[in-house]
Amino acid sequence: MMSFGFEGEGVVCFSIETRKEKGEDYSTIKGFFRQYEITYVVADERDLIGLRTNYRVGEDVYLYRLNAPADLARNVFLSYLREINSLKEQPEWYNALTDNCTTSIRGHTAPYNPDARLDWRIIVNGFIDEMLYERKTVDTSMPFPELKKRSLINEKAKGMDKSPDFSQLIRAGLPGMEVNR
Numbered sequence: 001m002m003s004f005g006f007e008g009e010g011v012v013c014f015s016i017e018t019r020k021e022k023g024e025d026y027s028t029i030k031g032f033f034r035q036y037e038i039t040y041v042v043a044d045e046r047d048l049i050g051l052r053t054n055y056r057v058g059e060d061v062y063l064y065r066l067n068a069p070a071d072l073a074r075n076v077f078l079s080y081l082r083e084i085n086s087l088k089e090q091p092e093w094y095n096a097l098t099d100n101c102t103t104s105i106r107g108h109t110a111p112y113n114p115d116a117r118l119d120w121r122i123i124v125n126g127f128i129d130e131m132l133y134e135r136k137t138v139d140t141s142m143p144f145p146e147l148k149k150r151s152l153i154n155e156k157a158k159g160m161d162k163s164p165d166f167s168q169l170i171r172a173g174l175p176g177m178e179v180n181r
Contacts, residue, residue, distance in 0.1 A: 031096030038094040050161030065176040139176035
């Protein structure tokens with residue numbers, strides 16, 4: 001997921017997902033064979049993060065602040081919006097290897113980021129944070145294992161999904177979040 005903050009005006013969160021039909025479960029194997037359309041869910045963080053921390057079982061959610069200039073963030077946000085509009089006109093297939101939640105993020109950032117080279121951790125889910133750390137795209141003031149431990153927000157987010165200050169509360173005390181940009 002990728003979130004964009006708007007200087008005190010709130011946070012918009014994007015999640016790139018498979019569009020499953022009613023009653024259909026996700027299958028990794030099917031994810032390789034054009035069985036699901038790709039969809040973008042645009043929502044409040046309370047909805048997208050809260051779903052994963054408060055209602056689903058076994059999903060760890062980590063929150064990192066990216067070290068990115070405002071113009072890069074703006075361009076990536078607009079890229080997301082263009083893709084959403086494009087999908088309305090021409091649906092695309094999800095592919096568990098080449099067009100999934102993390103490879104799609106790279107597709108939005110690569111045109112604007114000179115350090116967006118391909119890395120196996122973009123393809124294999126669960127390792128992108130380590131890659132971002134190595135590239136100094138997230139806070140590097142502590143060893144990576146400590147950053148990851150301190151960036152886990154499940155307990156902090158539990159039960160707060162009704163709070164209007166959800167986005168601010170889940171960021172309180174997280175590494176790199178105290179900096180205003």
